[in-house]
Amino acid sequence: MTTFTEKLDRGWSVSGSMLCVGLDPILERIPEPFASSPRPILAFNRHVVDLVGNLACAFKPQAAHHGAVGAEEDLAETIAYIHEAAPHAVVILDAKRGDIGSTAQMYAREAFERYAADAVTVNPYLGDEGLAPFLEWADRGVVVLCRTSNPGAALIQHAMIGDEPLYLAIARRAQSHWNAHGNVMLVVGATNPDELAQVRRVAPDLPFLVPGVGEQGGDARTVVRSGARKDGAGLLVSASRAILYPAAGETIRSVAERLHGELLTPRVEA
C-alpha cells in the first residue's frame, strides 16, 4: 500500500513543484472548442490536465462546480483521467464535507470509493466524530479546514479555546490526535502570512493546502516563506480560476509555468 505521505512526496518530486491546480469548471467560462463538445466540463478538465499535468503536484477538482449542473459523471471521469495521464499527481476532492457517524462514512465512501480521490477536504465543526470516519481510510488524505482565506472567517476561527484561537487549537489537535495514520493535512489560506506561520509553528510536520493564491490576492513566494516545513516542502499551493480562466495576454500553460517556478520543491534545486 502506498501511504498518503508517499503519494505527496511523489507529487512534489515528479512535478518539481508545490503547485496544486484547482478544477472549478464554470460552463459560461469554458472556451471553445470545449464549450461545444458533448461534455464541455469533462473536455475542458481533460484539456487542463493535458496542459499542466507535468507542472502540478496535485489537482483539486471542486465538487459543487460539478454537482450544481449534475456533472458527477464528468467529475468521476476527470479524476480517473488524472490518475492515468498524471499518475504522480495527488487528487484532492474539494468538497468540505462534515457530518457524523454513518453519514460521515457515506461521505468518505463518496470521496474515496465512488470518485477514487486520494484526499478530501473536510470541515471540523462537528469535532472528532466528524473526522474519525474519514481518518480511518489510512492511505487517503483528510484535509481539515483550519484558517480560511476570507475576512469573515475570523468570526468563528478566532473564537478562543483556553488562550489560543480556535484555528490554532484545530492545528494542535490535528498534529497530536488526528494524524495517527500520517494522513492529515490542514487548509490554511494564503492571504494572512502571519497566521500561516503561526499554524506552521503549531503543526510543524503536517502538509498544508493553501488556497487563495491568484484571484484571492495571496502571493506564492510569501506563502512558501511563511508556511513551508523545515525541509522546504510541506505545501500544496492551490490556484484555480487564475489558471483556468487566464487574463488577457496569458494562457493556462503560462500562468501554471509561472506559479510552478515560484513554488519549486527543494529536492529539485538540490
Add this chain to the structure above:
Amino acid sequence: MTTFTEKLDRGWSVSGSMLCVGLDPILERIPEPFASSPRPILAFNRHVVDLVGNLACAFKPQAAHHGAVGAEEDLAETIAYIHEAAPHAVVILDAKRGDIGSTAQMYAREAFERYAADAVTVNPYLGDEGLAPFLEWADRGVVVLCRTSNPGAALIQHAMIGDEPLYLAIARRAQSHWNAHGNVMLVVGATNPDELAQVRRVAPDLPFLVPGVGEQGGDARTVVRSGARKDGAGLLVSASRAILYPAAGETIRSVAERLHGELLTPRVEA
C-alpha cells in the same frame, strides 16, 4: 412568492405535527420488494413518503446516502415526488455544505435549482461569506449548524467568543444578522435539552431543526419542552433511521405515528 416562513407554517398546519422524516437510504437495509427493484433507493424513498407523508411537516433527504452510491438522480426524483405527493411538506436537503464566494453559489444552485429543495443545511465555519450566497435565495431556508448532538462537538462549539460559547454566538448572529429574509433556521441537537433551551433564549424567533431523536437517544417530548417557541411551534424534530429501519414489532408507519403524536403542533390542539 411563498416565503419560507409560509412554507413552514403550512407544513406544521397540514401535518399537525413538528415531525421531520429523514431519508437516509442504505442499500443493505432496504427491505423487499424495494431492494429488488431497478432503482431500490428511489423505490424505498417513495414508499416512505407514501406511508408517512401526511404525518410529516418536512422531509430531510440526506445527500451522502445518495452521493456515495451515485444515486443523485434518485435524490432529485425523490424530492420531486415529495413536492407532488406531500406538497405541504418542506424539503430540507441535508448536505451540510460550506464554502465561500462562487463555490458557495454553486452549492446553493445545487440544492435549490438542481434538486429543488426548499432548504439546505449549511456549516458556519467559514463565517458570513460562507452563508451569504445561500441567504440571498430569499424564499429558501438556510439551516445553519449551531449545536450538534454528538459529544465531541464541544471541542469547537464550546470555544468562547467574549463570554459565551461559540454555538450561542452563532445563534445570536443568526437571529440578528443572517435572518434579514426570514429564511434562517438553526440545527440544535436533541441530546442536550439545557443547551437547546439556551439557544432558544438567544434566538426566540428562529425555527430549529432538531436531530437526534430516536437512534441517537433524544426524547421528543423533552425537545418540545426545551426548544419550542412561545407560540408552541418553531421546531422540525427529525428522525431518520428510527423510522426507516424500525425495530422488531414496529413498522415505519407505527413509529412515525408515535412521533407525530409526541410532536403535535399547538394549532391542531387549539
